[in-house]
Each structure stands twice: as structure tokens, then as C-alpha cells.
Amino acid sequence: MEIHIFDDNAQLDTFAAQYFIDTVTRKPDAVLGLATGSTPIGIYGKLIKLSKEQNVSFRDVTTFNLDEYVGLTKDDEQSYAYYMNHHLFSHIDIPQQMTHLPNGRSADLEADCKAYDRMLEEQRIDVQLLGLGHNGHIGFNEPAPELSGGTHVVNLEEATREANARFFSSLDEVPKQAVTMGVGSILKARAIMLVVRGADKAAIVKRALTGPITTECPASLLQTHPRVIVLLDREAGRMMN
Numbered sequence: 001m002e003i004h005i006f007d008d009n010a011q012l013d014t015f016a017a018q019y020f021i022d023t024v025t026r027k028p029d030a031v032l033g034l035a036t037g038s039t040p041i042g043i044y045g046k047l048i049k050l051s052k053e054q055n056v057s058f059r060d061v062t063t064f065n066l067d068e069y070v071g072l073t074k075d076d077e078q079s080y081a082y083y084m085n086h087h088l089f090s091h092i093d094i095p096q097q098m099t100h101l102p103n104g105r106s107a108d109l110e111a112d113c114k115a116y117d118r119m120l121e122e123q124r125i126d127v128q129l130l131g132l133g134h135n136g137h138i139g140f141n142e143p144a145p146e147l148s149g150g151t152h153v154v155n156l157e158e159a160t161r162e163a164n165a166r167f168f169s170s171l172d173e174v175p176k177q178a179v180t181m182g183v184g185s186i187l188k189a190r191a192i193m194l195v196v197r198g199a200d201k202a203a204i205v206k207r208a209l210t211g212p213i214t215t216e217c218p219a220s221l222l223q224t225h226p227r228v229i230v231l232l233d234r235e236a237g238r239m240m241n
């Protein structure tokens with residue numbers, strides 16, 4: 001595992017964005033795995049800026065997002081589809097049809113999960129961006145005695161709903177379920193970039209990266225992957241020395 005600790009969040013954003021740009025420069029039809037939450041926002045901002053400065057096109061790039069809430073439409077400002085358009089897709093030249101998120105409004109969620117997995121089998125992700133939940137979740141794979149390999153519907157933990165309530169007007173509005181890529185699909189990516197910020201995540205960072213490998217801390221499974229790049233701000237990395 002390659003671990004970088006940054007004094008400054010802007011430096012972290014630049015490092016991550018440049019990694020994605022280098023990936024696309026090397027491989028113009030790269031497949032990128034993308035994430036939501038507050039952690040990647042600065043990275044997407046920098047990616048937009050650097051891609052314009054360096055004249056990098058996303059016209060042949062394909063993207064797959066990790067997860068989506070069940071029940072929200074694409075136009076709902078709290079949906080991850082809206083988030084991705086707002087923070088990234090509408091600012092770069094990627095064709096809309098090359099961007100994929102699980103469909104949380106599908107009439108047949110099971111069939112939709114299978115279709116998402118089929119696409120992920122056909123197109124291996126070159127680099128998967130990940131944030132980290134306070135309980136060690138990645139995507140919306142919550143701690144559990146067993147984890148699903150493929151895309152599936154998940155019941156969100158109350159603590160996860162509470163943590164994400166800041167994006168909604170009240171806790172009641174936070175969906176109780178989500179569709180998430182499974183840990184099997186995440187671990188199939190050629191490279192994984194885990195990004196974590198903030199003192200409140202220092203303990204879970206240490207547990208995920210140096211603790212036992214267990215489904216009770218889904219991010220600990222990343223220890224089994226041969227190419228993980230971890231980007232931490234000083235606070236998130238303070239227990240790593």
C-alpha cells in the first residue's frame with residue numbers, strides 16, 4: 001500500500017486529480033470508478049481545472065459510480081446522479097451515455113444490479129476512487145458478518161444515515177436503502193485510490209489499513225489488493241505514524 005499524507009488539502013486534491021489525468025492521458029478510453037460524498041468534491045474541481053489546462057479530453061472515457069440511494073430521481077439534488085453532473089460531468093467533455101450509476105429508481109432493482117455487474121465484467125475499472133465511512137464502509141458496503149461481491153441493495157445503518165443527513169434538510173429525508181457496487185467489484189479494479197480527510201476518521205483509517213482484515217470493517221479488505229494508493233490529510237493520518 002502506498003500511503004501519502006498531505007499537510008494541505010489542496011495538495012491532496014491536485015495529486016489525486018493529476019493521477020486521474022495521467023491515467024486518461026496514458027489510456028484515453030480508460031474506465032474510471034467514481035465516488036461521491038464530501039471527500040471527492042475538491043478532487044473533481046481540480047480535475048476540471050487541470051484537464052482544461054492540460055487539454056485532456058474525456059470523450060472516450062467510461063465511468064462507473066459506486067452507489068446511489070434507492071428512491072431518488074436523477075433530478076433530485078440529493079441523488080448521486082445529480083451530484084456527479086453538478087460536480088464533474090457537466091464540466092468536462094464526457095458523453096452522458098459513457099457515465100454509469102446504479103439506478104435507485106429501477107422498477108426491478110435486482111435486474112438492474114445484475115445489469116450493472118455485467119457491464120463491470122465487460123469493462124474492468126482502471127482506477128477506483130473511494131472515500132471511507134466512519135464505520136469502515138466503502139461505497140455503501142456496511143460492516144456485516146458477510147459481504148456481497150456484486151452490486152446489491154443495502155439497508156443503511158442509522159449512523160450512516162445520520163452522517164449523510166447533512167446533505168438533506170432532515171434525517172427523515174435520508175433514504176433507508178441504497179444500491180452499491182459490491183466489494184468484489186471494487187477489488188477487481190486495477191488500482192484503487194482511497195481518500196480520507198479529517199480527525200474524526202483517524203481511528204477508522206488506522207483500523208482499516210493496519211487492523212485485522214474483516215468484513216466488519218469493509219475497507220480492511222483493501223489490504224488484500226496489490227495496488228492501493230491512500231491519500232490522507234494530516235488529521236486523518238495522525239494515527240498512522
Ligand SMILES: N[C@@H]1[C@@H](O)[C@H](O)[C@@H](COP(=O)(O)O)O[C@@H]1O
Binds near residue numbers: 036130
Ligand atoms: N456512500 C458514501 C461513501 O461512498 C462515502 O465514501 C462515505 C464518506 O462520505 P464523506 O466523504 O462525505 O465523509 O459516505 C457515503 O456514505
